[in-house]
Amino acid sequence: MDxxxxxxxxIKASAKLFREKGFEAASMRDIAKELGIEAASLYxxxxxxxxxxxxxxxxxxxxxLKAIDEVNDVYFNAEEKLNSAIKNHVKIVTGDLDASxxxxxxxxxxxxxxxxxxxKLRNKYEDGFKQILxxxxxxxxxxxxxKKFAVLTILSAVNWITEWYNPKGxxxxxxxxxxxxxxxxxxxxxxxxxx
Amino acid sequence: MDxxxxxxxxIKASAKLFREKGFEAASMRDIAKELGIEAASLYxxxxxxxxxxxxxxxxxxxxxLKAIDEVNDVYFNAEEKLNSAIKNHVKIVTGDLDASxxxxxxxxxxxxxxxxxxxKLRNKYEDGFKQILxxxxxxxxxxxxxKKFAVLTILSAVNWITEWYNPKGxxxxxxxxxxxxxxxxxxxxxxxxxx
DNA sequence: ATTTTTGCCTAACAAACGTTAGTAATTTCA
DNA sequence: TGAAATTACTAACGTTTGTTAGGCAAAAAT
Numbered sequence: 001m002d003x004x005x006x007x008x009x010x011i012k013a014s015a016k017l018f019r020e021k022g023f024e025a026a027s028m029r030d031i032a033k034e035l036g037i038e039a040a041s042l043y044x045x046x047x048x049x050x051x052x053x054x055x056x057x058x059x060x061x062x063x064x065l066k067a068i069d070e071v072n073d074v075y076f077n078a079e080e081k082l083n084s085a086i087k088n089h090v091k092i093v094t095g096d097l098d099a100s101x102x103x104x105x106x107x108x109x110x111x112x113x114x115x116x117x118x119x120k121l122r123n124k125y126e127d128g129f130k131q132i133l134x135x136x137x138x139x140x141x142x143x144x145x146x147k148k149f150a151v152l153t154i155l156s157a158v159n160w161i162t163e164w165y166n167p168k169g170x171x172x173x174x175x176x177x178x179x180x181x182x183x184x185x186x187x188x189x190x191x192x193x194x195x
Numbered sequence: 196m197d198x199x200x201x202x203x204x205x206i207k208a209s210a211k212l213f214r215e216k217g218f219e220a221a222s223m224r225d226i227a228k229e230l231g232i233e234a235a236s237l238y239x240x241x242x243x244x245x246x247x248x249x250x251x252x253x254x255x256x257x258x259x260l261k262a263i264d265e266v267n268d269v270y271f272n273a274e275e276k277l278n279s280a281i282k283n284h285v286k287i288v289t290g291d292l293d294a295s296x297x298x299x300x301x302x303x304x305x306x307x308x309x310x311x312x313x314x315k316l317r318n319k320y321e322d323g324f325k326q327i328l329x330x331x332x333x334x335x336x337x338x339x340x341x342k343k344f345a346v347l348t349i350l351s352a353v354n355w356i357t358e359w360y361n362p363k364g365x366x367x368x369x370x371x372x373x374x375x376x377x378x379x380x381x382x383x384x385x386x387x388x389x390x
Numbered sequence: 391a392t393t394t395t396t397g398c399c400t401a402a403c404a405a406a407c408g409t410t411a412g413t414a415a416t417t418t419c420a
Numbered sequence: 421t422g423a424a425a426t427t428a429c430t431a432a433c434g435t436t437t438g439t440t441a442g443g444c445a446a447a448a449a450t
Contacts, residue, residue: 006427022304024219028408040409041428049408105300109217149366149374152359153352160351171344179344187382201397223438235439236398244438 007045009035014052015098023053023102023109050111053102057110060103061121063092068128078136082188083181085132089158090177094165101162126151133188142188154184202240204230209247210293218248218297218304245306248297252305255298256316258287263323273331277383278376280327284353285372289360296357321346328383337383349379 004012013034017026028049032039046052067088075081093100110118129151136142144150157180165176199207208229212221223244227234241247262283270276288295305313324346331337339345352375360371 022217022219024217024407025304027406029406037427038429039407040411040430043409044427109220146366146374149371150378152355153375153378156351156355156358157348160347160355163351164347171341176344179341180348183345183348183382187378219437222436224436232397233399235400235441238439239397 010042010045011052011055012098015056015096015102018053018056018106019098019101023106053106053110054114056099056102057107057118058121060092060096060099061118061125064089064125065121065128067092068125072128072131078132078139079141079185081132081135082129082185085129086154086158086181086184087174087177090161090173090180093158093161094167094173094176097162097165097167104159104162126155129154136188144188150188157184205237205240206247206250207293210251210291210297213248213251213301214293214296218301248301248305249309251294251297252302252313253316255287255291255294256313256320259284259320260316260323262287263320267323267326273327273334274336274380276327276330277324277380280324281349281353281376281379282369282372285356285368285375288353288356289362289368289371292357292360292362299354299357321350324349331383339383345383352379 010031014026014031017030017034020026021030028039028042031052032042068085071081071085071088075084107118107122126148130147133142133144133147133150137144161176165171205226209221209226212225212229215221216225223234223237226247227237263280266276266280266283270279302313302317321343325342328337328339328342328345332339356371360366
């Protein structure tokens with residue numbers, strides 16, 4: 001029943017350790033020990049330590065990008081769009097805390113020839129959110145003069161989850177998404193109706 | 196006019212490098228090179244690499260705690276309190292981006308016997324914010340059923356600044372604080388007045 | 391004027407690092 | 421059944437790491 005390949009096991013173990021100790025502090029020997037083998041044996045399955053970080057970061061980026069594209073395809077209403085974009089992000093992040101933490105925290109340690117591509121994907125993701133805000137403004141439901149700033153604030157909240165979320169805690173991912181979505185949407189909604 | 200001591204220069208240089216490369220990737224030789232001396236010479240002024248990280252993290256924690264205590268002393272109104280707490284935090288973070296980034300990102304690499312004390316200070320700071328939210332609820336101006344969650348969301352936004360803030364960018368720290376404060380206060384205000 | 395302290399140096403250390411080479415056992419496939 | 425591929429091993433490599441020892445020149449203190 002061990003349907004998950006050795007390489008995937010290695011990636012998973014390295015995500016766990018990169019998160020716990022940081023990319024440089026987690027050694028190949030640590031990762032190997034996690035799997036009960038020797039460090040040199042890892043190289044039957046992977047090319048380098050950098051490759052591990054790379055795989056984790058780019059997989060995460062792809063998953064997030066796929067999610068935001070889907071949202072922009074399926075929904076028409078900007079409020080619905082933002083709401084499900086946030087829900088998806090929370091679901092993805094809480095679904096694999098190790099990989100997400102590495103994606104958010106350790107991407108800076110990517111080999112420098114891979115950094116530009118990674119940053120491009122990140123910006124593309126941010127643009128997905130920005131687009132939703134523009135939609136919302138056209139629909140007259142959102143108010144965000146500085147869109148870049150608004151997106152960064154939204155992403156800060158959803159990314160910070162990796163710093164405190166506990167799967168065994170008293171808040172389910174859905175509840176977190178619900179709370180955050182409410183909080184953010186309230187902050188963005190046009191305020192002409194208020195006294 | 197070189198009124199800043201060698202030890203302070205070392206701390207400053209290490210903050211810069213810890214931020215850029217991460218605590219473990221930034222070597223003592225890197226730090227020494229930044230100052231134009233040899234790595235071994237650093238040990239005339241400091242005890243260890245750990246001491247550097249420790250100094251940076253605990254100084255930052257102290258500064259933030261002092262600020263929140265002051266706010267809770269000076270103001271009576273909860274909205275004013277939260278507004279100036281946010282402003283102070285933004286000012287401190289943007290005032291020393293290197294140290295702040297290390298404080299926010301690299302604290303995990305503190306020697307493990309120092310970690311509990313650090314976390315205690317962090318929690319104390321969070322409690323300062325929580326107290327403001329409780330005040331606001333008593334004054335009937337804030338609505339935040341889950342206070343811990345609200346505090347984490349507020350702190351996520353103000354801490355994330357270190358990820359994107361550029362001193363040469365087109366947003367001053369005051370403007371950032373203003374925007375963020377508005378956004379957050381809107382999200383917290385009681386909504387009974389709305390249609 | 392002489393001692394003490396400061397701040398740097400060179401040289402070296404033991405440990406840990408990522409990775410390669412070469413090999414042996416097992417599993418997969420023709 | 422035999423060949424090929426897979427997955428692990430031991431041993432070792434060249435680097436890099438934080439840190440110590442010991443010395444030497446300049447500055448400060450006596």
